[in-house]
Every structure is written in C-alpha cells, then in structure tokens.
Amino acid sequence: MKVLNSRTGEIEDFSPLHGNKVYMYVCGPTTYDYSHIGHARTYIAYDVIARYLRYKGYNVFFLMNITDVDDKIIDRARREGVDPLELARKFEKYFFEDLNALGINSINYFARASEYIPEIIDLIRCLMGRGYAYETETGIFFSVEKFPHYGELSKRKPEELTVHRVTPDSTKRNPADFAIWKKRESSDEIGWDSPWGYGRPGWHIEDAAIIMSHFGAQLDLHGGAIELIFPHHEAEVALAEAATGVRPFSKYWVHTGLLTVSGVKMSKSLGNFITIREALSRVDAEALRLYFLMSHYRSPIDFDWSKLNQAKSSLEYLYGVLEQVANTLTTNQVTEDEKTLLERIINLKSQFIAAMDDDFNTPEAVARLFDIAGEVNKFLNIQNALSGQAKNQILSTFRELGKILGILQKELEKAEEIPLRDLIQLIIDIRSELRMNKQYGLADKIREKLKKLGIIIEDTAAGTRWKSVSSQQSG
RNA sequence: GCCCGGGUGGCCGAGCGGCUAGGCGGCGGGCUGCAGACCCGCUCCACAGGGGUUCAAAUCCCCUCCCGGGCUCCA
Secondary structure, eight states: OEEEETTTTEEEEOOOSBTTEEEEEEOOOBOSSOOBHHHHHHHHHHHHHHHHHHHTTOEEEEEEEEBOSOHHHHHHHHHHTSOHHHHHHHHHHHHHHHHHHTTOOOOOEEEEGGGGHHHHHHHHHHHHHTTSEEEOSSEEEEOGGGOTTTTTTTTOOGGGOOOOSSOOOTTOSSTTOEEEEEEOOTTTSSOBOOTTOSEEEOTTHHHHHHHHHHHOSOEEEEEEEGGGIIIIIHHHHHHHHHHHOOSOSEEEEEEEOOEEETTEEOOTTTTOOOBHHHHHHHSOHHHHHHHHHTSOTTSOEEEOHHHHHHHHHHHHHHHHHHHHHHHSEEESOOOHHHHHHHHHHHHHHHHHHHHHHBTOOHHHHHHHHHHHHHHHHHHHHHOSEEEHHHHHHHHHHHHHHHHHHTOSOSOOGGGGOHHHHHHHHHHHHHHHHHHHTTOHHHHHHHHHHHHHTTEEEEEETTEEEEEESTTTOOO
16 A cells, blocks of 8 residues: 655555554644535545555554634634633534534544643653753744754755744744743633643644654654645644654655635635535535545645536436446346456456555546446346345445445435335336336326336336435435 | 645546546437436547657656645644
8 A cells, every 4th residue: 555655755655653553643623613625625535544544454543633722712712702612612513513424433532632731731841851942931932943854844944934924923032933832821811820831832732742642752644734734744743753852753644635716725714615514505425525535635626516516416326326236136147247247346346446555546446436337337238137146246345445435325225125125116017017008198107106206217128227316315 | 035736638537658547518329109317439639838858758857837835823
C-alpha cells in the first residue's frame, strides 16, 4: 500500500511504526458554528482512509480533537451572552449529529482541548525547561529559531516568513514565534491557572498535547486539510519534536484538498458556506460521499449542486443494479457464462483494491465499481436468472467494496423480503399472460397501480423485471 | 512579493513516459404493443500555450499565461 507523504513529498510504502497498529490523528473542528460541507469533505476522506486501513487488517486507533477553547468561541459566546464551553458543547453536539448523518463512524475517540489543560501545561513546562520557549508579559512563546527543522513540513524557509496578515505580538523575540500560552486577566474570560498565571493555551499546542498523551512521542498518520499545513501542522511538529527529541513526530502526513464554491474557498469567515445539514436535506449522504470520492482526496473540489446531482444519478444506477440482482429469478444451475461473469467480478474487485492501495485512489476504485455493475447488467440483459451462489457473491461484493467507501449500505428494503417478492412475481406472471392475450389495457393498469405502490415494472427482452423505488430514493 | 498545488473531451474527473479510465449529459440504434430500464455505438488529433529531451510526452525539462491555497483565524 502506498501513501503520498506530505512530509517527504514522496509516495511511500505504508508501514506503521508498531506492527499492524495504526495511530491516526485528524484535526477536528472548532465548535463555534455548524459544520459545512468543506469539513465534510475532509472528514469523509479520512473516514474512508480509516475504513480501508481496517479492511486491510490494520488495527486503527483514530483520534480526533475538538477545539472548545478558542477566540472565535469566546467571541460568539460573549455576543450571545452564554458560557463559552456551553456554546462549544452545543455545536459539538451538532457536529456529532452531522458525522452520524454522513455515515462517518470510524473515529474511536474525540478529545476536547479543555480536558487536556494539565497535559498542555506539562508540555509548556517541558519546552521551557529545554529552552525552546520563553515568557513575556503577554504569554509563553515557542522560539522558532531554536528548532532547526522548522519549515520542513510545509517546505518553507523561516527567513521567508516575513509577511504577516496579523500584526505580530510586540513582545515576541521573533515575529515568527507563536503563542503556546496566552495570559489573561482572571476576571476577563475563560481560562485556567498555570505556573505563569491565569490564561489559556495557544492554538497549536492542544493537538501536540492530545496526541502525545494518547500515542506518545510518535504517531503513524496525521491528517488535516491542506490549509492547516502552515502554520498549524508545522507548529505541532516543532512542539512535539522539541519536547521529545524524537523525529519524525508523525511518520506520514496526509493533507486533503479544499472545497471551493465558484472557485473561492468555502469558509465560515467568508460566509459562502453550505452546512452539512443543508446539503443532506437536498441529497442523500451516500450521494454526497460518492460525489466527494469521485475526486481524489488531495484534489480541490469546486462544489456545485449540479455536480452533486450527477453523483446522485450515478448512485441510483448502482442501486438499480443491486435491485436487479436481488429480484432476478434464482436458479440452481451455475452456467459457464455465470462462471465467466464471477471471474470478471473477482478480477475487477482486485483492481478496486489495487486502486485503493495506490494512495487511496477512490475515483479509480469507484470506476471499477461501475465496471462491475456494467458487467452484471450486461449479463442480466441476456439471462434473466442467476444461481443463488452468484447472487450472493455479486451482492456481497457490492456491499463489501461499498462499505469501504461508505456507500451502497442501504437496505434494498422490501425487495429482499421473500413473501412480498413472491407475491409481486405472481402479479407479474398474471400480467404477462394478459399481455400475451393482448389485454394491454389491463396490463397497463396493473403497471400503473404497482407504480403507485412504489414498484416499477420493466418489460425486457429477457422477461419482465421489477424494482422498488423506495430503496433508491435519496433522502 | 515569497512558497506550495493545479489547468484533461459538452460537464465532472482518474491517469503522470508507450497499454480502454470511469461517471453525468446529449445523439443514433437494438429490445419493446406502449412506457421505462438495460445493452451497443457515437459525442471529430481531450490533455492551457510555446519551446525542448526521447524511438515514443497529457505524463520529463525550460519559459509564458490563467486559477486556487498558504504566508501565524481556518477542515
């Protein structure tokens, strides 16, 4: 299995530090507002990565932080006149609801920054002890020049970091130094007591402290969106490696591409965002997942509703094939053609796996899924029957591969319930007799009535087929 | 200004030295009592432009243009 490692810029063989155990961490949200589909894109990408690693037999521990102490939370809480942590909890709850709705279920543990204050303080103490951090009247800062590898991850030279969007704190020795503890007036706002007085942690240190307290000095895979590579991930590396002296902090760094709208980054601060809720009110979660997975995780996606609808049509096609397989007559005979079909499917399945092994190439993997569907369709177009064994193998292949991507997991609903299936078959048989006797009026009436019940009748050269619309509907 | 990514057919989107990507849409045909679904074919040298390297370039090198991201708020 190969992964493009942002740290080295190379495609590398994936081999975890400790046997088949994978310690994986992804930067989670700052819970001050609803999550948007840009976040969804990133979290879906890592959900699929974690699912796939597990599929390959790795024992993955997937850790994610929740930033619940932050300027934006404090600002919004102040405006709304509520407690900052209460506000953070409220949006955290919505975040979990969104993850659930998106089918993101691979994360083992969520770590709130506010619950790691002692660990953060310990880390700061350690960094000061080793001479990497210094105190001023406004806070504790990490000294970038003391860490010779600063800039390696994001491929930046410290001397080039001279443009600043925000005026640097004047007490810093070097404008590139970053705050790891912000001193605050105790009466003023949320904070904790520390050896350097009342205050709260800086942005980057929470991730380093959380990771180190769960995984130790090193982890296998660290992920996040590309926008975080500098300064956030660069700072995390500096903090952790300075504190432990162990390099590299993360063996693999993985970065996802951003989601844009009309070519502009979707972000809360720009106000051009579509919440996960809004997207899911219009289209099924699996369609959204498929839309994102039809691009590589590193490629930028320029969001457009019409493109999302394309993915929705694609998903419906796949479900249509599943329905056809489930509703095809079952025979005892295994024909030669059927054996050929099953061989092709096995071959395509291994191509799917090969694509996933190649830096999680989901577009390629999805293409192979469509190839399987095409093969099955071609077969059913000629023969309207399958052996029970073939049916099971086809359906389980779709389910198994779909599960890696988090799609094709919906029940085929009534189609799989045998008594109803037999009943529908009976009606179809009667209708076929009517058609043979050219009693089309009555035959059409049956078709119309069944359609109203959500059952679609299709007359083909190989016989009459049916499917239920309910299982294809997107919610 | 500096540092990263990108620019692929009607739309989306893989590929990253030679070998069919795939999807969506459109058109034509097959199958049909009709409808839909499905199948087959087509959608003109698809690779931003210009130079090079090579037997061979979308893929490697150089230059130019355009777009996005980062430069201490961000998934």
